Amino acid sequence: MSATTLFDKLWDSHVVNRREGFPDVLYIDRHYIHEVTSPQAFDGLRKRGIPVARPDRTTATADHNVPTKDQHLPIKEALSRFQVETLRKNCREFGIELYDLLHPFQGIVHIIGPELGLTQPGMTMVCGDSHTSTHGAFGSIAFGIGTSEVEQVLATQCILQYKPKQMRIEVNGKLGKGVLSKDIILYIISQISSSGGNGYFVEYAGSAITNLSMEARMTICNMSIEMGARGGLIAPDQTTFDYVKGRKFAPQGEAFEEAIAYWKTLKTDEGAQYDKVLTFNAEDIEPMITYGTNPGMGIGITERIPTVAELKDHREEASFKKSLEYMALEPGSQLLGKSLDYVFIGSCTNARIEDLRLVADFVKGKRKAANVEVLVIPGSKQVEQQAIREGLDKVFEEAGFELRSPGCSACLGMNEDKVPAGKYCISTSNRNFEGRQGPGARTFLASPLSAAAAAITGKVTDVRELI
Amino acid sequence: MQKEKFKSLTSTVVPLPIENIDTDQIIPARFLKATTREGFGENLFRDWRFDNNGNKKDFILNNPNYYGDILVAAKNFGCGSSREHAAWAIHDYGFKVVISSFFADIFKNNALNNGLLPVQVSDEFLSKIWAQLEADPHSTIEVNLEAQKVILADGSSESFDINPYKKACLLNGYDDIDYLLSLKDRITQFESAN
């Protein structure tokens, strides 16, 4: 047999039907759903008069527009309440497990799946949300889908898909002080642009990747979509197995040993071909920050924003200018020292317990600057509870940070957590699009450490000078 | 479920010569809260069409000189969030075709799943379209799905790609779930074998 990639192996073993000129029928092991992209799909089932094929393979949570304060009270905003109530009704009617507000397992869908052990190596997983790519960190195929596709999976546990092209991204070497996995991925996207991964599924490899914890790997895979890729994965190894072991829905005892035996086979063969291979050096990466309105518009923290003349592609000129105008920034200027108004530590990119620990560790005994408001939104109820058990809540309180209840929050501003128009926010989330954090809001994407440093100084800061 | 059949269309055009239009611009997140597929057209390009007080801004969709079933946009249309609402909003507003020199993958799929035809043309051909519309905003473009061709007012044309499966779906008004449900036995077989 010829050498194949991990992606090939996983894909091919999940193809139920293949027909010339038609998309593959791909079997889905786990389907995550949330309140925003599922209602129309359930509506579709109802119109067709069919049930959910495999409610046991479907997991629901409420995350996108839930409030992060007073979660025990009815949701104030009428439409948000309606969507969450619709999800409840649909889950009841179709027999799906829902981790609703206040449930100990509730949280951002891409945080709870791995944390509950629902996400496992070798699986295929989908969700009506582009950051489903997060779950690829376990050596599985995971990608975001549209609502019509959610309906396909609800109806048949399968989805129609063409096999994407494959790219390998290797990052080798040792990360510098104060450089996190978020900086790796922001760096890669800044190098290849927000459309550089279009049409590809990415496998990340190299020593800088395999040295990362599972949490940090998830941050990398999470943002695969921000370079336009369908998803990203990392071959499972001992770090992966140790993370999965003992989690609520992971195989237990003998079943776990059997699972590991299989998971160990999940690797790309020596000599397997990719459509594209990129290699980067970890030593070249400094803490990153974005200056524009797509995640590809990133620079090292000590670098200047490019000038029009320095643009790699002159066709980008119009959107570059529009973007800087929106951000009220000058081409060629530095971001270091730029005064901020908000700091948002949260989202499926960086709101796992490791992120909160890192931030707490840095801010311990320090106090936030007077000019910034700092929001810390844990990714899940479990992260929140763990943070409290470890006393991180006290650290945040003393620093003047506000620790709230879990949800997507100001990552997309669907609930009341919005950044006001014209204000600057340094954010650990994944998108800096116009209006993403609220109409007119201006977002700088960065790592949790860079965000923590900015919270203390009140301005864009090189965290390396403070550690 | 039976959807509208699509064979060929000749229409005036709405030009949007902006690159990297992301789905947050097409339909801002705060309008995603409906639970049916209809009505999103009202908020298509909301923040470009209206200011915070609901007053119309200077934007092409507010310009009575431009109307029609075809939207033409610059490179990398539909990037960003995977929200299918973007495709619904464009379709619900009344567009049947979007032409661009590049589409983001998920958007393209979402469009095809919802009876909205994404037509990818070369950069050169796109420049020709801009030129035609500049010369005459009321001129028309023909999009022929059967022949897989876009034809401009001066008769010049370019072929476009579409996957044979999606083409069959659009031409016949056939839908993905109809197809998947027809494979039910095979799916059950797969489940018991794995």
Ligand code: SF4
């Ligand atoms: S945290 Fe942000 S990116 Fe992640 S699922 Fe929620 S809205 Fe999407």
